[in-house]
Amino acid sequence: MTSAGEHRLQRHMGTADRAARFYDQQVRDHLTPEMQDFIGRQAMVFLATADAKGECDASFRAGPPGFVHVMDDRALAYPEFRGNGVMASAGNVLENPHLGMLFVDFTHHHVGLHVNGVARLYYDHDLRRMHPGLPTDVAPGRSPEMWVHLAVEEAYIHCSKYIPHLVPAPRPVGRDASRPKDAEYFTSPRRPEYGAHRPAGGPG
Known part of the structure; x- marks a missing residue:
């Protein structure tokens, strides 16, 4: 490719x-056993799609480790849940099936994996009928509306040189009243005050 x-x-x-x-x-041109194991440990993936005119979109998916399901060394699938209704990535796949995926381990080995191939959309019940081994607990209390199935064409490493080390932080309990709601985050005149929680003596 x-x-x-x-x-x-x-x-x-x-x-x-x-x-x-x-x-x-x-x-x-396939997923080695080491690549398959790596994907099974990841809780996030970055997506690259484009429409029929080549106009691009980058997106992000996350879930419990293994939410991207490796079917075999030539195929994997990830679930699509109810969201904002735009369906930009899935819509692009309908026009242009070429899909790029980037898995990055920010916390342990600091390495990435590119997986590129040809994608196809399936309703949950259709893909589950074809592949009964699909995980049933990809997100507690939520059922996928559809799955994106990727026929792998190439896979290769993303080197560790510039991958930062990130430490997972616990999600805060309750909503921070000073933080705008998602729908208003980039459109409201209210702006998040990043310095408000900076410890005393920290960078200015």
């Missing part, structure tokens, strides 16, 4: 030999 543009830029920048080694040593 390499593009003419990346090869042209590699020649221009003098990185073609280095890139060729990366393709040969790191890029796979």
